[in-house]
Amino acid sequence: MKYWVAIDIGASGGRHILGYLKDGKIITEEVYRFPNSLIEKDGRLCWDVDEIFSHILRGLARCKEIGKIPTSIGIDTWGVDFILLDKERKRIGDVVGYRDSRTKGMDEEVYSIIPENELYKRTGIQKQIFNTIYQLMAVKKTSLKSLENAERLLMIPEYFNYMLTGKYLSEYTNATTTQLINCETGDWDEEIIDKLGLPKKIFGRLHMPGTLVGELTKEVQERVGFNAKVVLVGSHDTASAVMAVPTKKEGAVYISSGTWSLMGTEITKADNSDESRLMNFTNEGGYDRRFRYLKNIMGLWMIQSVRKEIASDMDFGEICEKASKAEISSLVDCNDIRFLAPKSMTEEIKKSCLESGQKVPEGIAETASVIYNSLAECYIRALREIEERRGEEYKGEIYVVGGGSKAEYLNELLAKKSGHIVKAGPTEATAIGNLLALMIADGAVAGLFEARKMIKNSFEINTYLP
Incomplete structure (x- = not known):
């Protein structure tokens, strides 16, 4: 039996999911799970990448223990966060996370050099204050020596690939979340990089999902008990999740539902118009150079908090x-930045309702009802905007993938409010998309649409009627 392993790491935890093929179906098995969260260090919110890497090794060792050794390994994580390495390939400073406040005001610093509309025209990426471009501006403003001493910038999954293999390759889908990739050329926008005064040498040549990174180092082999290939997947978790949307239809609308809700559709040419910018759509890179034309909605982070x-x-x-x-009808704007990292999400929701003259929720039932109903309203608004930008009324199903596909009440609300059939599942979409990229790279699955056809036959997909 041939196995592949997806290491899917999110903001609240990670998991190792083994995959294999049997009777034309994709079979998955979770072999290891671990917690993850931002920690406060010297006044900053940081990721403990050493702890995460120790869990990566433990999960791989578990594969050996159960006698299911993978042929290849793929890693995906969230986007935008990065690590700087010096000439000796050592980390420079702490790994600051996207919810940290260091980017406050950095958008204006960037726009004083490159106007916001020009930046969108070149990159197609929506403004989010935590995008890598603003994080790098914060580093430049507060720790210029870190940039001067840097030899390479690696996004989080690229760093873990490097730790496993000793080799570093930059991957396209995650790179697009930096807001430094030109959406026309599909490569680093050197004009933006020059204008911002960032060192060109730290941005490595881009590679597509399916590219071989290398084999495990001898040290790693000794710790996990086997050798395997490490292969690039859609290393931005949403890129992997979208691969697992179970439809053959071009232009289907999906929601990758987890800590964030990413709602959009796939397109082959970026919509980098000013109208698209004003609606706050983004054109993130997807598998096979498709674009994930979507909106970031705050998502289940609010419920988790x-x-x-x-x-x-x-x-x-x-x-x-x-x-x-x-029984409560109060709503909040889930996209309001006040909900990004409040001291208390519960209190922030109460304040928002109070300020807008609505009933203030009390207890978990009412507070959760406000969140779920507000998310559904955000989804409907995003759907109408997708229709406006695509120039046609959407008449198909809405596909919900990821952990949020288990939120039955939210799925019911979405179906009822939108008038569309909602197809929910698979739950582990990100890990499944990760596995699909490995299987396609290995020649075990013919391509993206063949893979999506297999998903429909392999995993539970629940249907919610309007």
Whole structure:
């Protein structure tokens, strides 16, 4: 039996998912799971990449323990965050996370050099204050020596690939989240890099998913008990998740639902118009040089935060059930930056309702109901804007993939409010998309559409009617 392993790491945890093919179906098995979160260090919110890497090794060692050694390994994570390496290939400084406040005001610093509309025209990437471009401006303003001493910039999954193989390759889909890739050429925009005064040498040549990085180093082989290839996948987690949308239809609308909700469609040419910019759409790189034309919506981060604050003894299914029975009509704007990293999500939601003259939610049921209903409204608004930009009314199903596909009440609300059939699943879409890229690279699956056809036959897909 031939195995592949997807290492899928998110902002709240990671998992090793083994995959193999049997009777024309994709079979998956979770072999290891670990927690992850930002930690406060010297006044900054940082990632403990050494701890994450130790879990990567433990998960791989677990594959050896159960006798299911993978042929190849793929790693995906969130986007925008990065690591700088010096001439000796050592990390420079702490690995600051995207929720840190260091980017405050950095958008104006960037726009004083490159106007916002010109930046969008060149990159097609929506303004989000945590994008790599603003993080790099913050480094330049507060720690210029770090940039001067840097030899290479690696996005988070690229760094872990390097730690496994001793080789570093820059991957296209994650690179687009930097807001430094030209959407016409599909390569680093050297004019932007020059204008911002960033060192060109730190930006490596881009490679597409399916490219071989290398084999495990001898040291890693000794620690995990086997050798395997490391292969680039859609290393931005949403790129992998979108690969697992179970449809053969071009232009289907999807929601990659997790900590963030990414709602959009696939297109072959970026929409970098000013109208698109004003609607805050982004054109992130996807598999096979497609564009993920989507909107970032705050997502289940809000529910995750509220659960941690006031309902840690409940699982999300129970919270969903309670929310469905709550009688409250208050709504908040899930995309408001106030919900990005508040001291208390629960209190921030209450304040927002109070300020807008709506009923203030009390308890987990009402608070969750406000969040779920608000998310559904955000989804509907995004759908109408997609229709406007694409110039046609969307009449197909809406596909919800990722962990949020299990949020039954939210799926029911979306179907009811949109008038569309909602297809929810697969749950582990990101890991499955990661595996698909490995299988395609290995020649075990013919291509993207063949892979999506297999998903429909391999995983549970739930249907919600309007």
